[in-house]
Amino acid sequence: MNHLLRDLAPITDRGWEQLEDEARQQLVASLAARKLVDFSGPHGWQHSATNLGRTETVQTAVVEGVKPVRRRVLALVEPRVDFSVARSELDDIARGAEDADLDDLAQAARRIALAENVAVFNGWGEAGITGITAATPHKPIGLTDDLTACPRHIARAVEVLLSSGVGGPYGLALGPEVYKSVIETTEHGGYPLFDHLRKILDGPLVWAPGVDGGVVLSLRGGDFLFECGQDIAIGYDSHDGENVALYLVESFSFRVATPEAAVALPAPKASRKRR
Amino acid sequence: MPTEQYHEPPGELPEDVRTFARMCTSLIEEAEAIGWYAQRLALERDEAAAAIMRDAQDEEFKHFSMDLEFLFRQTPLWRKVAERVLFQPGDITENADAAEAVFEEGGDDEEAPLTPGADGSLGIGSLKGMQR
Numbered sequence: 001m002n003h004l005l006r007d008l009a010p011i012t013d014r015g016w017e018q019l020e021d022e023a024r025q026q027l028v029a030s031l032a033a034r035k036l037v038d039f040s041g042p043h044g045w046q047h048s049a050t051n052l053g054r055t056e057t058v059q060t061a062v063v064e065g066v067k068p069v070r071r072r073v074l075a076l077v078e079p080r081v082d083f084s085v086a087r088s089e090l091d092d093i094a095r096g097a098e099d100a101d102l103d104d105l106a107q108a109a110r111r112i113a114l115a116e117n118v119a120v121f122n123g124w125g126e127a128g129i130t131g132i133t134a135a136t137p138h139k140p141i142g143l144t145d146d147l148t149a150c151p152r153h154i155a156r157a158v159e160v161l162l163s164s165g166v167g168g169p170y171g172l173a174l175g176p177e178v179y180k181s182v183i184e185t186t187e188h189g190g191y192p193l194f195d196h197l198r199k200i201l202d203g204p205l206v207w208a209p210g211v212d213g214g215v216v217l218s219l220r221g222g223d224f225l226f227e228c229g230q231d232i233a234i235g236y237d238s239h240d241g242e243n244v245a246l247y248l249v250e251s252f253s254f255r256v257a258t259p260e261a262a263v264a265l266p267a268p269k270a271s272r273k274r275r
Numbered sequence: 276m277p278t279e280q281y282h283e284p285p286g287e288l289p290e291d292v293r294t295f296a297r298m299c300t301s302l303i304e305e306a307e308a309i310g311w312y313a314q315r316l317a318l319e320r321d322e323a324a325a326a327i328m329r330d331a332q333d334e335e336f337k338h339f340s341m342d343l344e345f346l347f348r349q350t351p352l353w354r355k356v357a358e359r360v361l362f363q364p365g366d367i368t369e370n371a372d373a374a375e376a377v378f379e380e381g382g383d384d385e386e387a388p389l390t391p392g393a394d395g396s397l398g399i400g401s402l403k404g405m406q407r
Binding site: 027031034036037039045205 | 286290394395397400407
């Protein structure tokens, strides 16, 4: 048994299968960062830090004439989201039910995916993670409410990247509000805006909860590095006669190797929504 | 349709591990086909028929290579080992001995990723390349 303690949970094989299927569906839809940045791992639960290849000075030398430096590493962060499943629902799954109420799991999956997206795109100061939008030296290109201007904004962002020597293809992460507006919009002649933007980028448009507006970034590789220790897993916490307490957990670090490889396109202030 | 590509109950395996198993089976089948065409070509006297078989075998070379590359991408440690054996000049067994150094370097525990799903996870991994 590993650290997830799943063998202690009163859950049948069929129950685990349905929990995992539901979690996977939610996560694959919401894990926007993984669709755009480089992924390394999983390196396992024991993997604790990312090697940065850098050092810092240690002021105190224990012996005169010895000049020490200390390695700098980026510790992995462990997001965990608790959820519960009613034992009556698990019993029904064992009987063959296909419509079990797994809403709490679905919400937990969306929440851990949101945390991952926010860390990658916006940063997570206490975890030592600088996000893509904070790292980029390029001036933000603000989106406007008039989405027919969007192709110009995206083209400008691509031009900024090209001018910095950052090659494509490029991807576009779009916050849910802007994404919805984009897929609803057609240009003159009925051409879908979504398809037009994809042609400019030569890459995907990704629905990205946690992103404010949009972010254009290069997909050439080597610029944005997500390092995974434990990939997202369901673990067991405890149970009583009514519910089984479970959790979703992962461990990861993220660093930007090429800050110039992205441009932020913040949403117009009026249309910004609280996450 | 019955299949023997899984060694463990498929329902208990994460999706990416099932894909991995399917690609391993595909790799075996492509290698078998290459061997079969080699035997047929050794015996075939009709030039036109032999030309078609050579063409078919060429396709199998390509399919085998694509399968292998997919598996390497899923298993960086396997790739590391293969890099020291494939396309290297000299004695193959000596190169294989040299490839052992990958494990001694700690490539199998600290740096190299685990086989998909081996960490007890949902096996999601990288989603790069997904269109939405």
